[in-house]
Amino acid sequence: MIRRDGGQCTALHSTGERCAQPGSDVDHLVPDSLGGSDELTNLQLLCAWHHRQKSSSEGGTAAAKVRVVTARPRTSHPALDD
Numbered sequence: 001m002i003r004r005d006g007g008q009c010t011a012l013h014s015t016g017e018r019c020a021q022p023g024s025d026v027d028h029l030v031p032d033s034l035g036g037s038d039e040l041t042n043l044q045l046l047c048a049w050h051h052r053q054k055s056s057s058e059g060g061t062a063a064a065k066v067r068v069v070t071a072r073p074r075t076s077h078p079a080l081d082d
Helices: 048-066
Strands: 025-028 043-046
Touching: 025 048, 043 048
Parallel strands: none
Antiparallel strands: 025 043
16 A cells, blocks of 8 residues: 555645655545445555544544434523413
8 A cells, every 4th residue: 555655645635736745644535433444445545644634524523423412492582472
């Protein structure tokens, strides 16, 4: 995989240019928690900064999926009651 990715981070900047930093972290394209595998086709090389950004984003998404939402009964304003 390091040879495949040229030892360079595979993340793309908003301009479409590839990150010029050396790849130091192996990242799962589809995380284990979502059924991703350890196959080479599911792995990419990222620099530490891009890996932290991606992992942080995925953690927030995972937390939102298990967050319990408690719905309160809707109340009306006393002045609007008939």
